[in-house]
Amino acid sequence: MIHYELMLLLRVMPKTELKTVLKRTANMIFEKGGIIRKLENLGTRDMPYKTSVHGVVYNKASYFLYEFNVPPTSIDQLLDEYGRDIDIIRRRIYKKIEPEQFECTLDDELKPPPYRKDVLALVEQSKKGDKPKFKYNTGLDYYPFQK
């Protein structure tokens, strides 16, 4: 199953109301046959930019992060249902990124162009379009007669 992350920005409200909203949003995931792995409160703070949804302009929001597994087909339904919830200012679902190891290519990128691998590949590619050159098949690396 794919690991998803849901970023929820909720309207600032008292604790009891917040509890019901979180329960409601969590239940939507359970209804789709999903599992919640983590629920994190990232605090209440000023948003970097104001957002107007459901006819109200918001400058502050409570940030919540869900980590969950759900069938990929139900992601669209989830986003649609959250979009119609008037307590939710903004919602985004992303795939959880797995840490990956790779070789740093900075050293190669800092070389002068004729030594770079990608430039060499380009040169090689441009040679493919050249017209075929006639070969004399004399076994010599020069033309033996006067031209």
Add this chain to the structure above:
Amino acid sequence: MNSLLRRVPSYSIISNNSLRKLCSTDAPDFNMENPFEKDKQQCILCKQNIQVDYKNVRLLSQFQSPYTGRIYGKHITGLCAKQQDKLEKEIVKAQSAGLMATYLKEPVFLQDPELFDVEKPLRPHRF
């Protein structure tokens, strides 16, 4: 002709290389790798083994211009192509999720240390 060749004593057919070895025992070994080669350069994210994440807004905002909120290019940040690509994607994700400012760097992050010199790009740019 064949018989002539056969009469050539075997000790006279010594290759140039082995002859040199016979002459002196401390001949330099030319197959060694370049002893003056510099250490491989690594970008700051690869060196510190940092995974770029869209929730780490403090790190992401260090690659953002405080005047326009735009992401600095590879020639300014000094990152490798892959890390720069990942960074740009994560910044777009963070901005879309309402975690990060788009047209400015948030004032709380303005005092953060600089990871690179904006005035000294690797190659000149059009601004």
